[in-house]
Amino acid sequence: MKVVGIIGGGAAGLCAARHVLASSGMMPVVWEKASKVGGTWVYTPQSGKDEHGYPIHSSMYKNMKTNLPKEVMGFPDYPFPSGDNSFIHHTEVQQYLESYMEHYKLNPHIKFGHYVEEVKPVMKIEGPPAWDVTVKSLESKKLSTTTCDALLVCNGHYSVPRIPQIKNIEKFQGRQGHSHDYREPSSYKGCTVVVLGAAASGLDIALELSTVAKEVLLSHNHPTPIPSELPPNVRQVRGVESALENGFVFGDGSSAEADVILYCTGYLFSFPFLSKECGITIEENVVKPLYKHIINTKYPSMAFIGIPFLVCPFPLFDFQVQFFLKTVSGAVALPSKREMDDDIQNDFKDLCSKDLPVRYFHKLAALQWSYNNDLARMGNIPPLPQVIQKLYETVSCMRKSNLMFYKEACFIITGQDSFEHIK
Known part of the structure; x- marks a missing residue:
């Protein structure tokens, strides 16, 4: 029986456990x-530190609803329950993940309250290494080590904030924060807020802040302005160039006074538990060397699930996990290390x-569909129905043109390549 270690019990970790449990001769x-x-x-x-002194992991804010419809979000073999709304509150996603865990009887295989301290490869005479995973029980504070035949790293990448370097930021007398610590808008009442970044969280939070703030300056360097109608107190400006005592200078030379800057500038990949011997590095926000964004080419018994971004995440996790486990079981033979590294270099070129x-x-963005199809083809895995891509792309267009109201829409899937927009 192969022991397959899984770091993290979020969506990716649960997906990994579900498929390990379904694989002959493996135990998660x-x-x-x-x-x-x-x-x-x-x-x-809470924000900051948890009761054990570790950084808070979640970046979820109180009123957040999904920016994808539940009809495309679910794991391929476990759809979200039907309901009146397509864009659902984060608590419903949490309930879905708990239901997924119960349905596939994953609970006995999860060690809650255990913090991974260190991962080291255990070299073998032949074949890929095993992995010594040392964890601390947060209750007893005791350390224990488990040797795993394969390892899936599923610790997520929305927990370590990326804070940009801004010229003269030390002069700014107002508040600074990151979307990771944002929970609800009341403390911004009557303020002029610079929201730096106009990806999903920046847009969503800017809209929420507009209900209480005096003005929201949505600061970004997109090639063109956000084409959607915005609230009257939300104004688009170029990216922040430098800070003043009472405000900021923007990329076009204009300036504005501000009380707060909220960084919606994304997150850093972080794997503090990986020893140097694991052979993984992070350079310019690229995790290296990962074949197909998944497999450590130096030691292919280690995989990372969920590294790609701007994707439909749960289905992508499902393909990644199944593909990796096929390589562990021997059902799929990986190319040589040199061939895998060449594949990575070709993607860079x-x-x-x-x-x-x-x-x-x-x-990945638009590349995610061909990526999923490649994994499905190589792993002999059923592909996603075409309707998932169709609905995802429809919603992407709606979000751009109707940012304030697109989450009021509701959809039902009617076939392998068809859906209806019912409200």
């Missing part, structure tokens, strides 16, 4: 720091040929 062990499953979907009003920055390497 999941380590989860929290007392329940869900990862970033476990809301807490493709990125450079499009004049995109290296930090976008794991950003």
Whole structure:
């Protein structure tokens, strides 16, 4: 019986445990720091440190609803329950993940309240290494080590804030914060707030702040302004160039007074538990060397689930997990290390040929569908029905043109490649 270690009990970790349990000759062990499953979907009003002195993991805010419809969000073999709303509150996603855990009887395999301290490879005479995973029980404070035949790293990447360097920021007398610590808007009442960043969280939080703030300055460097109608007290400005005592100078030379800057500038990949011997590095927000954004080419018994971003996450996790486990079982033979590394380099060359920055390497966006299909083909896994891509792309267009109201829409899937917009 192969022991397969899984770091993290969020959506990716649960998906990993579900498929390990369904694989002949494998047994999962999941380590989860929290007392329940869900990862970033476990809301807490706290920010900063938890009761054990560790940084709060979740970046969930109180009123957050999904920006994807539940009809495309679910794992392929476990759809969300039907209901009146397509865009659902984060508590419903948390309930879905708990239901997934119960349905697949994963609970006995999850060690709650266990913090992973260190991962080291255990070299063998032949074949890929095993892995010594040392964890601390947060209750007893005792350390224990488990040797695993394969390891899936599922610790998420929405918990370590990326804070940009801003010229003269030390002069700014107002408040600074990151969306990771944002929970609800009341403390911004009557303020002029610079929201730096106009990706999903920046747009969502800017809209919520507009209900209480004097003015919201949505600061970004998109090639063109957000095309949607925005609340009357939300104004788009260029990216922040430098700070003043009472405000900021923007990329076009204009300036404005502000009381607060809220960084909606994304997150850093972080794996503090990986020893140097694991051979994983992070450079310019790229985790190296990962074949298909998943498999450690130096030691292919280690996989990372959920690294790509700007994707439909749960289905992507499902393909990644199944593909990796097929390589562990021997059902799929991996290319040589050299061939896998060449594949990575070819992806880098493709990125450079499009004049995109290296930090976008794991950003899939429209490429996610061909990526999923490649994993399905290589792993002999049933592909996603075409309707998932169709509905995802429809909602992407709606979000751009109707940012304030698109979450009021409701959909039902009517076939493998068809859906209805019912409200």
